[in-house]
Amino acid sequence: MNDEIKSSCSTGTGGEPETTRSTVPMGIVVLTFALLFLGGVYFDHHSGWFNAKVYSPYVSAEQLELYQPKSGAAAALAQGKKVYETVCGICHGPDGMGKPGQAPPLAGSEWVNAAGFHRLAQIPLDGLNGDFQVEGKDWNLNMAPMGAALSDSDLAAVLTYIRSSWGNKAGPVTADDVKAIRAAVGGHPAVSAAQLSSIPE
Amino acid sequence: MKNGFSVFIAAFIALGLSWCGFVLGSAKQLGTAKQAAVLNSSDTYPIQPTGDATLGLQVYRANGCAACHTEQVRQDNVVCDVVLTGAGKRNPAAVTNLISTLKLTGLTKDEADAASDQITAAGGSVETHIVPVGVDIARGWGLRQSVAADFLYNDPVQLGSLRAGPDLANVGARLPDINWQLVHLYAPQALVKNSAMPPFRFLFEVRKLGDAPSPDALQFPQGFAPPAGCEVVPTPEAKQLVAYLLSLKADAPLYEAPFTPVTTKP
Numbered sequence: 001m002n003d004e005i006k007s008s009c010s011t012g013t014g015g016e017p018e019t020t021r022s023t024v025p026m027g028i029v030v031l032t033f034a035l036l037f038l039g040g041v042y043f044d045h046h047s048g049w050f051n052a053k054v055y056s057p058y059v060s061a062e063q064l065e066l067y068q069p070k071s072g073a074a075a076a077l078a079q080g081k082k083v084y085e086t087v088c089g090i091c092h093g094p095d096g097m098g099k100p101g102q103a104p105p106l107a108g109s110e111w112v113n114a115a116g117f118h119r120l121a122q123i124p125l126d127g128l129n130g131d132f133q134v135e136g137k138d139w140n141l142n143m144a145p146m147g148a149a150l151s152d153s154d155l156a157a158v159l160t161y162i163r164s165s166w167g168n169k170a171g172p173v174t175a176d177d178v179k180a181i182r183a184a185v186g187g188h189p190a191v192s193a194a195q196l197s198s199i200p201e
Numbered sequence: 202m203k204n205g206f207s208v209f210i211a212a213f214i215a216l217g218l219s220w221c222g223f224v225l226g227s228a229k230q231l232g233t234a235k236q237a238a239v240l241n242s243s244d245t246y247p248i249q250p251t252g253d254a255t256l257g258l259q260v261y262r263a264n265g266c267a268a269c270h271t272e273q274v275r276q277d278n279v280v281c282d283v284v285l286t287g288a289g290k291r292n293p294a295a296v297t298n299l300i301s302t303l304k305l306t307g308l309t310k311d312e313a314d315a316a317s318d319q320i321t322a323a324g325g326s327v328e329t330h331i332v333p334v335g336v337d338i339a340r341g342w343g344l345r346q347s348v349a350a351d352f353l354y355n356d357p358v359q360l361g362s363l364r365a366g367p368d369l370a371n372v373g374a375r376l377p378d379i380n381w382q383l384v385h386l387y388a389p390q391a392l393v394k395n396s397a398m399p400p401f402r403f404l405f406e407v408r409k410l411g412d413a414p415s416p417d418a419l420q421f422p423q424g425f426a427p428p429a430g431c432e433v434v435p436t437p438e439a440k441q442l443v444a445y446l447l448s449l450k451a452d453a454p455l456y457e458a459p460f461t462p463v464t465t466k467p
Contacts, residue, residue: 052230053457055348057278066310067279069240069331069454069461151321 076172080161083154087146088124088162096166103141104134107166116201117173121159121181124148127190148186152178237350239453246453250354250445257445260438261359264401271361272352272370272449274343276458277335281313282306289324296325330461341375342368343451345458351451366398373450380420382443383435391425404439407431 048054051061058064070078085094091103098105106112111120111134124147132139147155152175159178163170202208236245261267283305288296303316317327333345347370352358376382384391387405389398405419410430417440418432427433435443454460 050226050230052349055276055346055457057276064457064459067281067331068456068459069329 076157077161077164079154080157080159081165083150083158084161087150088158096162096168098134103143104132104137104139106162107168109134109168111196112162113168113170114201115170117159117163117170117177118181118199119196119201120163121155121173121178122185122191122196122199124150124155124159125182125186126188128192128196129190130192132193142190145190152176152182231349234349234353236353237455237457240455240459244453246350246455247353247450248448250448253441253444254448255354255445257441257443257448258355258359260404260442261445262357264404264442266369267359267361269361269363269365269398270367270369271364272355272359272368273347273361274337274345274368274370274451275335276333276338276346278333279460280307280332280334281310282330282332283308283313283316283320284328284330285320285325286328287326289326291324293324296320296323299323300325328461330463331459333458333460337368340367343371344462345451345454345460347451348455348458350455350457369446369449371449371451373447374452377447379443379447382446383439384419384421384425386439386442387419387433387435388421388425391422401439404436404442406434406436408434 045059046056048056048058048060048064054061054064058067088106092098092106093103096105096107111123114120123143125145126148127145128141128143130140130142132141147158150158156173156175156178159173162168163173236247238244239246283303285296285300285305299320303319304312305316308316313329317329320327335346337343338345351370352360381392383405385393385398386401388400388402389396390400407427408431410432414432415434417434419435421427421433452462454462
């Protein structure tokens, strides 16, 4: 049966109209793909990447995170992170791992994780000078008193942040603590490791 | 049929893909949803409804409430308001001056952060309030948009699509009076003048007053009371329906729909 149809087709009467191979105008092709692209961009922008937690008007999980109302400890950590990234992170790195030749690591550092924060708080307030050992490694650098210009609450927040991030698990520091330490030792010349070790933690 | 198999395969793939997108995808994302944590609180949301409220959902269905009422609040945008909580001791006058020059409401998050940084630097202390905005919210129908968590215990979900009546997503928080709800079901026009809602009298029983009035009897506003010697008592269905309506409280700030609850001072 099929053979019969085929043969009749191939021999053909010649009267059947045939379409010639028509091409779509290039303009239409370009327009179609441009519209598809725009649609894709719109879709991506408004779908929040199909995250079940992201509803319009939020467009991404990151943006939603920004709009979380912060209070108490969470607010202090968020503030500390912000200060850290603008002031400390440039040398100590956004991950607290330090940079060779620039700054020692804060993650896992025995100075940061000490039970008390009096030695730690003095470093940003007065600066640090000379030989310094962190996790068994020798450093010999000068740190300017980067924290002297920060407010009590900002410095407290950033100290709390470095003491509780990247695996560090030391206690928080309050603005009042920083105020007391600043009143006691603020404005002193840069300290050395030996001087720091001589004061109580 | 010529190419029958190909047609079947094509149809199967087309329907299968939409099934994956609409059914499998959403089931994978939300099928295992549990109670969510309320922001800045140890509470969870939503609260497990009472037995009456669960039965009330079926009364809601049976009476076709969803034909005229929706349970979904829309939100068009979110803004931040910066609220001064203290002028500080250093220079309160400077903080007050600064406040008067700054725009503090209807800000984006970045603008709000910049403003609160400025005020904090001047010595004041501020809070940033997250404020959802939208037409439904402006009408007082809800505090934030409806999200999947709101419908965790609703089986089936009564989203609704037509708003001949107001949205009910937050009715339990808006109109928490049981008697109001019951009277409104019995005679809507007694409480809302020109209401288009039909009365649901068959959910109530009008009966002769016995020795003492029933504790369940409806308290009507003046002019709508039943004739002397009669009282109107709700049937169990009416009580269940009202229990369901009062369980509709979308008033908790959630991770996916954050807002700062406004605490009104008594």
